[in-house]
Amino acid sequence: MRITVVGTGYVGLVTGVCLADSGNHVVCVDVDDAKIARLQRGESTIFEPGLQDLLSYNIRVGRLCFTTDLESAVRDAQVVFVAVGTPPRADGDADLTHVDQTALAVARAARHELILVIKSTVPVGTAERLAPLVRQQAAHPVHVVSNPEFLKEGSAVADFQRPGRVVIGAFDDRAAAVIKELYEPFVRNNNPILIVPPPAAEMIKYVANSYLAMRITFANQIAELCGACGVDFDDVRRGIGADNRIGIDFLYPGIGYGGSCFPKDVPALCHVGRRKNVQLTILEAVHKANERQPTLLLDAARSRFGDSLHGRTFAVWGVAFKPRTDDVREAPARRIIDELRTRGAAIRVHDPKALANLREAYGDQLVYCEEPYEALAGADALFVCTEWTDYRSPDFDRIRAALRQPVIFDGRNVYSMAQMRRHGFEYYSIGRPPLRGSTPA
Ligand SMILES: NC(=O)c1ccc[n+]([C@@H]2O[C@H](COP(=O)([O-])OP(=O)(O)OC[C@H]3O[C@@H](n4cnc5c(N)ncnc54)[C@H](O)[C@@H]3O)[C@@H](O)[C@H]2O)c1
Structure with missing residues (x-):
């Protein structure tokens, strides 16, 4: 099929790449020139296991390309996916500006009948609201379908390729059948494709x-x-x-x-x-x-080091909101970093994949370390904020030697109490009693 995906973030890029990999011809569109330029060079703009290889391969075989020109990208498309962001408004409601703009722009650009698939997470009633607006703008039939995405960052490619279920919310059987056909290569294991009314699909997500x-x-x-x-x-x-x-x-x-x-x-x-x-x-x-929740660890740090942290330095291991992704949006580690900084501390930070994204948010306010032990140099304590496998079995003697004091705040319960006791750390974790530290066994 000829497919266009609008929005090449975590969802759109994975969707576009995986649909190209199953044999479709895919054009991915974004308003971000810099992102599209990197993708055109074959460079993945996010870290997701397996994504870079599939991206390179599908560009090479001519099934995948990138553009900022929505109109040309929609011209030949049979199916257009909308995977733009739906950020929160101040009152908690989803901001649908990007979704609405995209849907109407696609309708105006349509040169023949097409299916418009809303993959962004949108509140119940969005497809019903958009369908007549889209119809008004389009010179050809545009069928609106809701198809929420359930991939998890960190295993997004694997999740897309073997979804636990696919949910299709459609007003008409013909459009549902086309989208079902698109997903059939991914559910050879007989995982279900559920066809429901669009409001139910939106609610399920x-x-x-x-x-x-x-x-x-x-x-x-x-x-x-x-x-x-x-x-x-x-x-x-x-x-x-x-x-x-x-x-x-x-x-x-x-x-x-x-x-x-x-x-x-x-x-x-x-x-x-x-x-x-x-x-x-x-x-x-x-x-x-x-x-x-992040205040539990911060309260422990306050009891240990006092209210003012001027002159203190803390090491932070892990800033991505979870392992195997470079995404730092709403990452709890940022709450920890912000609070420690507000109280006067300097921060030295390591993350295997997310440092570039963190640097975009914090500039030169933090010390970024390419190597975990480098972050510990002269720090008063270590905060573990993301459970990357890299941190599971570290050299505890090296940690002790690098820190000014052997204190660990473990926000993910990565270490066992027995391990911490054996190595003599002063140790604070979630829902477990603090260990006061001792001479290592
Ligand atoms: N990230 C996830 O794990 C995940 C999983 C399932 C569903 N979702 C949902 O999918 C949607 C996208 O999420 P994401 O994490 O991929 O977002 P993202 O911020 O990573 O990507 C959105 C992309 O859309 C682009 N964009 C915005 N307006 C545009 C426009 N008018 N035309 C073209 N491109 C435009 C942005 O430049 C950006 O590259 C959201 O609704 C989200 O809730 C996300």
């Missing part, structure tokens, strides 16, 4: 993200309670995770969820609730609790 955010927050709060009761949450997690009505995933306590989805999608669903006069008290509480 928000409910999925909100439910996962709720599980993380549940784990965070129960872990705190476990800590207060002298119980190791990890034992509890294994105990409840073995119950197949509950399951083990998304029950890891930490400094809170981040990224470009959960922190905006939970408030957006709450906003829909308020508009419809339905009380989503659980989700309102989830959002509030997540905002508080």
Whole structure:
């Protein structure tokens, strides 16, 4: 099929590359000239495992290209995906400016019948609202379909290539059948393709993200309670995770969820609730609790080092909102960095993939280290904020030697209590009692 993808961020680029890889001809469009120039040179603009190889290959075989010219990109397309951003407004509602602009521009550019697929995460009712507007602008039939994306950053290519399910929200069977055909190569394992009305498809996406955010927050709060009761949450997690009505995933306590989805999608669903006069008290509480979560580690740091951190230096390992991505949007590590800096501390930071994105946000206000141990030099303590595998089995003697004092604040419970006790660290983690440090065994 001839496909156009508008918006080449985390979702659009992965979608375009994977659809090209299954044999389609794909044109990816973005308004960001610099991004498109890099992609035209065959350079991936994001870090995602497996993406660079597929990008290079599909450009080479002539199935994938990039442009800033929406009109020419839409001219021959049978299907146009909209994968532009839907950032939060101040009141929590999703800002649909980019989606609306794109949908109308595609309608105006259409030279024949086409299917317009909304892949961006949009509130319930968006496809219904856009369908007549698009029809008014287009000289040819434009069928609006909702197709929310469930890929996870860090395994986006694998998730796109083997989705657990595909959800297609369509007003008419013909458009649904075309999109279903497009996805069939990816569900050879018989994972379901669900065809539902567009508002249901839009709702499924928000409910999925909100439910996962709720599980993380549940784990965070129960872990705190476990800590207060002298119980190791990890034992509890294994105990409840073995119950197949509950399951083990998304029950890891930490400094809170981040990224470009959960922190905006939970408030957006709450906003829909308020508009419809339905009380989503659980989700309102989830959002509030997540905002508080990084303060647990910061409070521990305040008790240890006092209110003023002038003259102190802290090392931060991991700033991406989760491992295997370079995305630092809404990353809890940033809350930690911001608060430590506000109280006067200097920050030395390492991340295997996200330093370039962090530098865009902080410029020369931080010291960026290409190597984890370099970040420790002369620091008063180490904060571990992302559970990259790189940090799982470090050289603890080297950490002790580099730090001014052997203090670790572990925001992801990467290390075991036994390990920390053995190495004599003063150790603060989530939902576990602090260790006061000792001479290493
Ligand atoms: N990131 C994820 O893990 C994920 C997963 C599922 C769904 N989503 C949803 O997918 C959507 C996109 O998310 P993302 O993380 O890929 O965003 P992103 O910010 O990484 O990418 C959006 C891209 O759209 C471009 N853009 C904006 N306006 C444009 C326009 N008018 N024309 C062409 N390009 C335009 C931007 O320049 C940017 O490159 C959001 O609604 C998000 O909620 C994201």
